[in-house]
Amino acid sequence: MKILVWHVHGSYLTSFVQGEHDYLLPVLPDRGPDGRGRAQTWDWPARARDVTPEELHDAEIDVVVLQRPHEVDLVERWTGRRLGTDLPALYLEHNAPTEHAVRSEHPALRDPRLHDAPVVHVTAFNAMAWDCGGRPTILVEHGIPDPGARYSGTDASLAVVVNEPVRRWRVAGSDLVLDMARCLPVSVYGLGSDGLGALAEERSLPGLDRSRCHSVGQHQLHEAMARHRVYFHPYRWTSLGLSLIEAMTIGMPVLALSTTEAPEAVPPGAGLVTNDLARLRATARHLLADPEEARARGEVARSHALNRFSLTRFLVDWDQVLKEVAA
Secondary structure (H helix, E strand, O other), X not given: OEEEEOOOOHHHHHXXXXXXXXXXXXXXXXXXXXXXOOOOOOOOOOOEEEEOHHHHOXXXXXXXXXXXXXXXXXXXXXXXXXXXXXXXXXXXXXXXXXXXXXXXXXHHHHOHHHOOOOEEEOOHHHHHHOEOOOOOEEEOOOOEOOOOOOOOOOEEEEEEEOOOHHHHHHHHOHHHHHHHHOOOOEEEEOOOHHHHHHHHHHOOOOOOOHHHEEOOOHHHHHHHHHHEEEEEEOOOOOOOOHHHHXXXXXXXXXXXXXXXOHHHHOOOOOEEEOOOHHHHHHHHHHHHHOHHHHHHHHHHHHHHHHHHOEHHHHHHHHHHHHHHHHO
């Protein structure tokens, strides 16, 4: 099939474009949010190709995968066709509700052009939390390419992956990272992570500075994470960070808050999932001091992640969804 999809979430799309379809990725001269085109830092297959708005007008399209409300207008303006009438579409929702879950009406409900478009959720928590107004909803859990059993754990420290930790602050649990760094060695990876180190320096907070904050490419990130003994996932409110799945697949033991989908994603024996911060600190300290137990828990994590979040299962699930929507 020929699938029109925007480059919104690079890590997710890296998995999505591994299927046996042609992926049309809108590209604009500035490669801004509405026209990033192909990834610049991931090696995507040739089936994922750039298309300009002008080329989209005459392009053959079987399914449109929407991820943001305003893409409805872009589709109709750039293709000259109407969703639901000329083009079948679905709405892929990556996120948990950003406001009160009980009062979170999905944006797809506000656009009558999406009346027949199913909403595809990436976690069971999201599917439960969003109010989709009784329209069809579909669950396709995450799947990622296997980065390999890279874990060495030679660095007796915690790894954290979070983009824009200062802007996202309590949502991402950045304050919890600083709290953990007061008593244990922590390294932070992600876009804008140096801002967290700068903030710690400005406030004279012990344990974290800019030397322990790194912005690295995806191809370097897995190798860097694998050197740390434990992965700490501090997010208070997130859909399900792919970095948590990646850490487990690498073979890292993981520590996470018991919020949103994390209790379902992390199996017993792979680390600890709890909202008791004192237990998280104590378990982190214990695993840093016991590399053999850390490795054993990481093996449990990897085995689980390979089974539940396999790329093959992910692509099979998506093939079924795409066939149903196109039909």
